[in-house]
Amino acid sequence: MSITIEELVENFELLGDWEERYGYLIELGKKLPGLPEAEKTEANRVHGCQAMVWMKMMPSTTKPGAFIILADSDAFIVRGLIAVLQLIFNDRTPEEILKADAKAHLLKLGLDRHLSPTRKNGLFAMVERIKVLAQEKLVAAN
């Protein structure tokens, strides 16, 4: 996606209601590249989500020392949420990922208030996994 998280927040605000916002998340979800079937392994599973989620972290091809998140889900809205998390975390160093305040961004999107408790748990389970993967990269680099 060629937009920033700030632009996404603006787009979100322009959308009238949550029906449209979910529609937007579904569109983002449809465009998400996802993971090849062979990568949808138990090791890459993120537990704590109602839908199936798989996630891994790879070196950025454009920014040395930085990483990107590759993830997939069987549900479109969850794929859309993955796209949002990518805007927050992609092309950042492990130190930056660990410091990033994902909750502040999600707060601006209103996702913290509108998502159901189970879905929110799933979203924060993904954020938690991103932090764990960043920590692993940090340890591996030192």
Added chain:
Amino acid sequence: MTATATSPAPSKPATPDWAALRADFPILNEVVNGNPLIYFDNGATSQKPKQVLAAIQNYYEHENANVHRGIHELSNRATEAYENARQRTAQFLNARDKSEIIFTRGTTEGINLVAATWALDHLKPGATILISELEHHSNLVPWQMVAKRTGAKLAYIPVTGDEGTLDLNRLDRMAADGVKILSITHISNSMGVVNPVAEICSKARAQGVVTVIDAAQSAGHLPIDVQAIGCDFLAFSSHKICGPTGMGVLYGRKEVLKDLSPYQGGGEMISKVEYFNTVYNVPPHRFEAGTPHIAGAVGLHAALDYLDAIGRDRIFAHDQELAEYAAAKLSEFKGIRIFGPKQGRAGLVSFVFSNAHALDIATMVDQKGVALRAGHHCNQPLMAKLGVPATLRASFYFYNTKAEVDRFIEILHKVQKLFL
């Protein structure tokens, strides 16, 4: 279809005024996400009529005290209200005696009670516990737990396919397979299959097998006669049939309850306590340690009166008609897979779309005010067998209407387009 073990319907006036009944449920007027609520999650819990709410309010305003203990007037009123609810429940199930009615927290506790008492008393290594592949986790996990503790084996009656019907051939060789107890659902919460429980219990009885019926989806939805079914135990929840949450019923045939070990220890379940010995109370009190959910029993009583004033045979016919109507409309969607029997389904429809996750659909229809269940329905092994991570379920009750189904179908057509 014929509902199994149907007691003769008492004569009642012409068709109930279903629209007028809706007025008894204030919550049905709620606006959800800017749209009128369409509540199709009755399999999870039902809504409560004003009559039930008023009975609970009245109990706390005029009768509240502890039961079976006091000498004073309020305690007498509370005891009478609680025991009247037991008598009413016995009548609701056509039990022979109110001592066969044990009050619990719900279906789950009822099944756990049987597992913790009868099963621990009787199961030895090599014995078999037979359940079906349809069972809700609440009629599966307690048996796994008791199997581990006793060394008994757990065996399953297989489901034959998407229709969710059971292969009952297995029932003819229960004695040879060492089956001691059979626990089975009356109506499947995810498939809507109505199991022929009277026939199943008859085969079990002939082979000396004790039977437990999970009536969570059937009590309050169709007439239930425990004598006609011929089961040893039957459990249901109040909250699924217009009563309060935290309240349930376990029916136990008195010959089976007579010598059963207690469940939990405490007040109420004793007749004499010494420092190193206790003489237990008689059933049903032996199985009701501690202060019970008295207001829950009062609310349940009001719910049973409410349902019987409509007629459970009529409720079943109404819910079935809606489910069949919804299933027919749903079958017109491209890429849909509908579960449950082609004919004679209970009042619910489970389905999945090939191009969208159940959670996506449920989220989007919720934006239009429709409450659907999406998930594994506490049927994880069954979902795994069917090869779906989750399904959508629309489950109906007597206050739902064809107009709501039409509106739901219209919404679903719009929502489904988002995923093309």
